[in-house]
Amino acid sequence: MKTLAITVCAGAMSLLLAATSAPEPGFEGTWSLDGRRSTALPPGMEQRMTITEDGGSLQVKTFIVTDFGDRTQEDRYVFDEAGHDVQNPGLGAGKRTARLTGRHAFTSIDRLTGPNGETTIERAWSMTDDERELTIELTSSGFAGRTQTRRVFVRGESVAPPPPSASRLFPVDLSIPIAPSPFRQGGKVQLVYELVLRNFRAGDIEWKRLEVLDDAGRTLEAFEGAALAANLSRPGTPPSLEQPQRIGGGMVAVAYLWIEVDGPAPHALRHRASFSLPSASTGRERIVESQPTPIGAPCVAVGPPARGRGWVARWISNTSFHRRGLFPVDGQAQIAQRFAIDWNRYDDAGVEQRGDESDNATYSVYGQDVIAVADATVAKVIDGVVQNSPPNIAPGVGLDPDKALGNSVVLELPGKLFATYAHLQPGSIPVKAGQQVHRGQVVGRVGNSGNATGPHLHFHLATGPGLQGEGVPYVIDSFERIGAERPEGDKPAWQPEPRPTPLRAELPVEHAVVAFD
Numbered sequence: 001m002k003t004l005a006i007t008v009c010a011g012a013m014s015l016l017l018a019a020t021s022a023p024e025p026g027f028e029g030t031w032s033l034d035g036r037r038s039t040a041l042p043p044g045m046e047q048r049m050t051i052t053e054d055g056g057s058l059q060v061k062t063f064i065v066t067d068f069g070d071r072t073q074e075d076r077y078v079f080d081e082a083g084h085d086v087q088n089p090g091l092g093a094g095k096r097t098a099r100l101t102g103r104h105a106f107t108s109i110d111r112l113t114g115p116n117g118e119t120t121i122e123r124a125w126s127m128t129d130d131e132r133e134l135t136i137e138l139t140s141s142g143f144a145g146r147t148q149t150r151r152v153f154v155r156g157e158s159v160a161p162p163p164p165s166a167s168r169l170f171p172v173d174l175s176i177p178i179a180p181s182p183f184r185q186g187g188k189v190q191l192v193y194e195l196v197l198r199n200f201r202a203g204d205i206e207w208k209r210l211e212v213l214d215d216a217g218r219t220l221e222a223f224e225g226a227a228l229a230a231n232l233s234r235p236g237t238p239p240s241l242e243q244p245q246r247i248g249g250g251m252v253a254v255a256y257l258w259i260e261v262d263g264p265a266p267h268a269l270r271h272r273a274s275f276s277l278p279s280a281s282t283g284r285e286r287i288v289e290s291q292p293t294p295i296g297a298p299c300v301a302v303g304p305p306a307r308g309r310g311w312v313a314r315w316i317s318n319t320s321f322h323r324r325g326l327f328p329v330d331g332q333a334q335i336a337q338r339f340a341i342d343w344n345r346y347d348d349a350g351v352e353q354r355g356d357e358s359d360n361a362t363y364s365v366y367g368q369d370v371i372a373v374a375d376a377t378v379a380k381v382i383d384g385v386v387q388n389s390p391p392n393i394a395p396g397v398g399l400d401p402d403k404a405l406g407n408s409v410v411l412e413l414p415g416k417l418f419a420t421y422a423h424l425q426p427g428s429i430p431v432k433a434g435q436q437v438h439r440g441q442v443v444g445r446v447g448n449s450g451n452a453t454g455p456h457l458h459f460h461l462a463t464g465p466g467l468q469g470e471g472v473p474y475v476i477d478s479f480e481r482i483g484a485e486r487p488e489g490d491k492p493a494w495q496p497e498p499r500p501t502p503l504r505a506e507l508p509v510e511h512a513v514v515a516f517d
């Protein structure tokens with residue numbers, strides 16, 4: 001009898017303790033969500049909780065990662081069945097009551113009022129007897145209806161990641177502002193365009209891989225790691241940005257693509273992009289597959305912008321400052337110089353410049369005639385800009401969108417295309433705005449004015465004059481490749497090829513030395 005009385009008494013003591021203090025310390029520690037055994041989770045959800053016991057309450061620090069954002073949350077459960085203040089982002093504020101229901105279990109009710117009305121969240125926590133697994137059954141009812149989820153947690157920092165998978169709702173916007181018009185260069189079809197990514201996620205993403213596919217699903221080119229980073233620009237970030245592939249919420253990345261195609265141009269392009277979430281512990285990748293984008297119309301063919309031989313094409317490549325010259329003009333971001341070429345010239349002895357380098361007249365390109373590439377209307381003429389003395393640029397001309405072109409001529413070609421000739425000699429332009437010109441007609445002489453460090457002809461075609469509009473590709477209908485310069489060293493040099501190569505309807509490759517007639 002006596003023994004039994006003691007046992008009953010001990011049992012009563014134990015119940016009393018449980019009812020007035022925190023549950024067993026077994027809740028303490030770090031817990032990770034097991035997504036495969038949980039239900040009704042948002043896409044890509046990972047959750048980690050750190051629980052500490054604090055007298056008659058639990059402190060819960062939660063870090064949640066989903067495809068849509070990162071979130072931290074701090075919660076407190078006080079087991080005295082009184083109402084305690086609680087806040088829920090998005091749902092509002094109110095009171096929480098919590099009650100122990102067993103050695104490894106408790107329930108709580110949040111009654112919240114927010115801009116959309118009232119919401120009640122009920123939670124039932126239970127832990128297995130071995131204290132290795134924790135389940136939260138959550139019921140939410142209110143303006144958004146009634147939802148039920150089960151979240152199963154295991155003790156520890158992480159669980160094994162699920163395999164990569166396509167994620168149709170992953171919050172990135174992939175757009176192609178201008179579909180590429182195919183053109184021929186170096187004997188192959190080229191597709192040159194930008195793929196713009198906007199991060200709609202409330203948190204960082206890391207761009208891991210980009211595949212460019214044709215309409216038949218064939219991979220044309222794939223980029224990852226350093227190769228992908230080298231093709232990205234990040235408007236609105238400091239130039240010192242070290243990880244261009246890591247893209248913050250609301251930020252933009254521009255991929256500069258220059259795809260060389262074996263065989264004919266495809267009808268459309270598709271993109272498959274892979275991402276990871278730097279905040280997630282599992283490293284799991286998300287794959288986004290875009291809808292096909294039809295490629296643009298074939299490019300135009302024009303005549304050469306100058307006469308004679310020894311002309312060398314510079315700054316026409318995927319890394320050129322022309323190609324990557326994406327900046328807003330009059331409130332619109334565009335790349336007018338996307339396909340610009342800076343033309344210099346070697347004389348018949350193979351020399352580009354001799355004598356005093358600060359004297360424009362010592363450059364063999366200086367004073368060469370530049371000519372209309374097609375029958376056209378003169379759209380704009382700028383004259384009277386003072387010339388530079390190499391390598392210095394005259395004060396004040398570099399950053400003014402008109403003066404940067406120096407003395408210049410813009411021709412309007414059929415189809416609302418504009419051909420811009422920049423950096424000409426002052427007083428060398430024999431045409432006036434509104435005048436008709438014929439292909440081959442002289443429209444000025446090569447000089448060194450505007451944003452130029454030495455005499456050369458800057459020529460490009462775009463949908464607008466000068467630095468306005470979008471640069472469009474073009475081909476020169478007939479010219480000869482007579483060699484190629486080696487760009488190394490202070491003074492580039494070139495060797496004539498044994499036999500000139502006639503080219504039809506191509507854009508010259510960078511460093512090609514050509515003869516126009």
Ligand SMILES: [Zn+2]
Nearest residue numbers: 340341342458
């Ligand atoms: Zn240029």
